[in-house]
Amino acid sequence: MLRITRRQSAGRASRVTSLGRTFTRPLTNQFASPDDTIYVLGVGNLGKYVAHSLMKQALGSVTLLFHRPGLKEQWQSAGSQIQCVTDGTPDATSGFGVEVLPPSEPSAVDQAHQKPDEKPIKNLIVATKTYMTTGALERVKGRLGPRSTILFLQNGMGMFGDPLKRLFAILTPQIGTMDEASAKIFRDPSTRPAYWAGICSAGVYSTSPFTIVHAGKGPLLLGPADARPLLHGQDLTSSSNPMAQRLSQGSMLEATILSSGAIKESQLQKLVVNAVINPLTAIFRCKNGQLLDNPTRLTIMGLLIEEIGPIVRTLLPNAPEMFSDQNLLEFVLSVARKTGANTSSMLQDIQAGRRTEIDYINGYVAAQGQALGLPYTRNSAVASLVKEQQVVRDDEVSSRMFPIGNVL
Ligand code: KPL
DSSP states (O other), X not given: OOOOEEEEOSSSEEEEEETTEEEEEEOTTSSOSGGGOEEEEOOSHHHHHHHHHHHHTTOSOEEEEESSHHHHHHHHHTTSOEEEEEXXXXXXXXXXXXXXXXXXXXXXXXXXXXXOOOOOOSEEXXXXXXXXXXXXXXXXXXXXXXXXXXXXXXXXXXXXXXXHHHHHHHHOSOSOHHHHHHHHTOOOTTTOOEEEEEEEOOEEEEEETTEEEEEEOOOEEEEESSOOOOBTTBOTTSTTOHHHHHHTSSSTTOEEEOOHHHHHHHHHHHHHHHHHHHHHHHHHTOOGGGGTSOHHHHHHHHHHHHHHHHHHHHHSTTOOGGGSHHHHHHHHXXXXXXXXXXXXXXXXXXXXXXXXXXXXXXXXXXXHHHHHTOOOHHHHHHHHHHHTTOOOOGGGHXXXXXXXXXXX
């Protein structure tokens, strides 16, 4: 399996080790062309964090894509900068390009929307909420083509490159965002952009539209989501992908480029974490760490893993030992411990009155279980409770969630 590691050097150069060979390349003046702009679609916690880190380290131009004109006004009131607070110290970055996207309905173009920019986009980071992905991509699809790379930096699952699943994506929302993008936006594989998946474990939350708090360190893992033929001699799914290279330079993002197999494993491991911690913190309205000191909640975590483990192992033939139920449970517990003081993104969404990403997490797991003929009803039960914004007390679990038998 191709696993690529990157080492930072102290000076203005980086060393990349690939298949046993090490390359050294300068960090300066590589991204001078405006063509190399990295566009960020979705300025939530992660979009702002990645944009700020790229700008801070002078890794080329970055343009923020706003999906509504009101965001541009908020941006201007915030001094046209992203503020990132780490350990109480604020740090601001400016110099971003900004564009307000045209509305999806061309007839809705009005004074508030600037004339649509038609510049092709080579590098795009999609950091929207999962359920907004295709709606947002629809608005820039004309600027994307087979020479473009889209990095999906989101919760939930991406894709498995299975044409049947893409067909299935047309019929159900309970599918990964990349499959959905292929099914609804980029139907023709020969003109489709290269897809990359990203998983960011940094703890980041927003305190205002353009202010984030960087509360916990964590790496950014990147990898190509599928293989595809070379286009004019360029392989956008290899570690030499220009956007992946740029993200992996500088130390702020702690980024590592993985092979497609390794990123799929990481995505599935993250899916398991999100499918246990997110819905339970939402249903019990608790911090991540409050799942741990409670025997009822620990029992539910184990029962959910009993369903999720077999589904994930079927999706990952030759799953390594870290995908055993026991190891998955231990991994989830360790993440809950490390992020104990965090409010999960799902609970944050509920508290802010936003739609949650449950369809792309437990909804996705349940849909896969159903398609594979594996048990999935506990995942459906938690998904329904979250969708209905129900709050459940520990002593009501067996009657309102699913039977939990004798608690440990
Ligand atoms: O990714 C997360 C989320 O809240 O979405 C975890 C890891 C559970 C941290 O809160």
